[in-house]
Amino acid sequence: MSQVPVTDQGRxxxxxxxxxxxxxxxxxxxxxxxxxxxxxxxxxxxxQLYHYFGDKHGLVQAVIDYQSALVLGAQVDALGRVRxxxxxxxxxxxMVAVIDARGARGGCPIGTLAAALSDSDERFRVALSEAFDRxxxxxxxxxxxxxERRLLASDADLEALTTTTLAAIQGGLLLAKTSRDSTQLKAxxxxxxxxxxxx
Amino acid sequence: MSQVPVTDQGRxxxxxxxxxxxxxxxxxxxxxxxxxxxxxxxxxxxxQLYHYFGDKHGLVQAVIDYQSALVLGAQVDALGRVRxxxxxxxxxxxMVAVIDARGARGGCPIGTLAAALSDSDERFRVALSEAFDRxxxxxxxxxxxxxERRLLASDADLEALTTTTLAAIQGGLLLAKTSRDSTQLKAxxxxxxxxxxxx
DNA sequence: GGGGAGTTGGACTATACAGTCCATCGATCT
DNA sequence: AGATCGATGGACTGTATAGTCCAACTCCCC
Numbered sequence: 001m002s003q004v005p006v007t008d009q010g011r012x013x014x015x016x017x018x019x020x021x022x023x024x025x026x027x028x029x030x031x032x033x034x035x036x037x038x039x040x041x042x043x044x045x046x047x048q049l050y051h052y053f054g055d056k057h058g059l060v061q062a063v064i065d066y067q068s069a070l071v072l073g074a075q076v077d078a079l080g081r082v083r084x085x086x087x088x089x090x091x092x093x094x095m096v097a098v099i100d101a102r103g104a105r106g107g108c109p110i111g112t113l114a115a116a117l118s119d120s121d122e123r124f125r126v127a128l129s130e131a132f133d134r135x136x137x138x139x140x141x142x143x144x145x146x147x148e149r150r151l152l153a154s155d156a157d158l159e160a161l162t163t164t165t166l167a168a169i170q171g172g173l174l175l176a177k178t179s180r181d182s183t184q185l186k187a188x189x190x191x192x193x194x195x196x197x198x199x
Numbered sequence: 200m201s202q203v204p205v206t207d208q209g210r211x212x213x214x215x216x217x218x219x220x221x222x223x224x225x226x227x228x229x230x231x232x233x234x235x236x237x238x239x240x241x242x243x244x245x246x247q248l249y250h251y252f253g254d255k256h257g258l259v260q261a262v263i264d265y266q267s268a269l270v271l272g273a274q275v276d277a278l279g280r281v282r283x284x285x286x287x288x289x290x291x292x293x294m295v296a297v298i299d300a301r302g303a304r305g306g307c308p309i310g311t312l313a314a315a316l317s318d319s320d321e322r323f324r325v326a327l328s329e330a331f332d333r334x335x336x337x338x339x340x341x342x343x344x345x346x347e348r349r350l351l352a353s354d355a356d357l358e359a360l361t362t363t364t365l366a367a368i369q370g371g372l373l374l375a376k377t378s379r380d381s382t383q384l385k386a387x388x389x390x391x392x393x394x395x396x397x398x
Numbered sequence: 399g400g401g402g403a404g405t406t407g408g409a410c411t412a413t414a415c416a417g418t419c420c421a422t423c424g425a426t427c428t
Numbered sequence: 429a430g431a432t433c434g435a436t437g438g439a440c441t442g443t444a445t446a447g448t449c450c451a452a453c454t455c456c457c458c
Contacts, residue, residue, distance in 0.1 A: 036415070055304050115314030172368030177318065
């Protein structure tokens with residue numbers, strides 16, 4: 001079974017492995033990343049992998065948690081700052097810039113994992129679904145901020161709007177990474193914001 | 200190397216293998232589907248797989264072509280019928296009904312393949328990008344039909360609108376399959392159509 | 399009926415991979 | 429100094445899987 005690290009050294013080792021595994025899985029996918037790849041990339045040993053994660057499933061779960069925390073952390077932070085439409089545009093522009101800087105590769109780590117794992121493993125599916133839920137809550141928070149400032153109609157259906165916005169993000173990221181063209185993400189986000197502005 | 204079947208028997212065998220491989224890959228993903236799985240599901244032999252497809256890469260390419268033809272065929276057909284907003288709503292309702300009937304599993308075959316393969320294989324990425332391009336052209340055709348009937352402004356940016364619409368479809372399908380809830384697809388499509396109506 | 403081409407069956411190989419196991423290291427506490 | 433316990437190294441095993449190979453079968457044509 002997997003062991004929680006107790007010492008500083010152990011925590012650092014575990015963190016190093018998770019970060020490297022997340023990067024490898026982001027590039028090559030879960031099935032395309034072997035434990036030997038992770039071992040080589042972290043100059044760790046087999047026993048460390050099994051000591052901290054139990055098995056490959058445990059490592060993938062750790063990667064899901066890691067990416068969820070990373071992406072959601074950034075999104076909660078950025079969306080929490082939104083006060084007006086300009087702020088929302090800046091949030092969208094930042095996402096496009098980040099993707100563009102990566103050469104439109106990789107897309108959304110959570111979205112890519114969700115596409116690959118949702119149909120094959122129920123535990124992973126639930127974890128990723130919860131990540132999306134938290135993302136929607138962050139979006140809903142920004143929309144409420146706009147409502148409070150009378151920039152968005154107070155009777156707008158926030159539930160529906162947050163879902164369409166997150167769908168635009170995920171769909172835009174998928175199209176961008178498939179075409180290697182970040183303008184497709186930009187078009188999707190521009191469309192989503194135009195839709196919000198007219199709601 | 201892969202051989203094109205010459206006889207009726209050969210064409211049927213090849214088609215049977217591709218259809219079964221597409222189904223298996225749709226459920227378990229490319230990496231989760233072994234050639235032995237395909238062989239067992241089609242009661243064929245190893246030599247048939249290598250005779251018709253050369254290697255696993257060739258089989259996956261055949262599955263991409265098969266799914267592209269299937270999905271695009273249905274989409275071109277349905278979108279080609281659209282004459283007014285009600286027609287577009289019916290197209291969206293049909294997609295939701297299809298997904299709902301599947302228990303919101305699987306999502307879009309093209310989208311799932313794109314998420315998994317775009318970053319790891321350039322040939323697959325290009326083929327899937329072309330499938331998305333054709334899909335956008337089908338959507339653009341429907342929007343032009345609406346423009347001709349003065350239901351959509353003649354100066355609307357069709358390029359941008361088709362991309363946001365396809366992003367809504369793909370994002371909605373991803374959220375629906377991750378949450379196992381087809382109403383997320385419905386919300387995404389409703390949002391997209393509302394946005395189109397106000398453009 | 400003989401021969402050739404397309405098609406098929408299935409044994410076989412090589413290897414990559416997940417997972418196991420045990421010995422050892424090293425810090426901390428007594 | 430010795431005991432304890434978390435952390436580490438790395439050899440080893442079993443199996444799943446991609447890919448190879450060759451013999452055999454089935455048509456069809458001559």
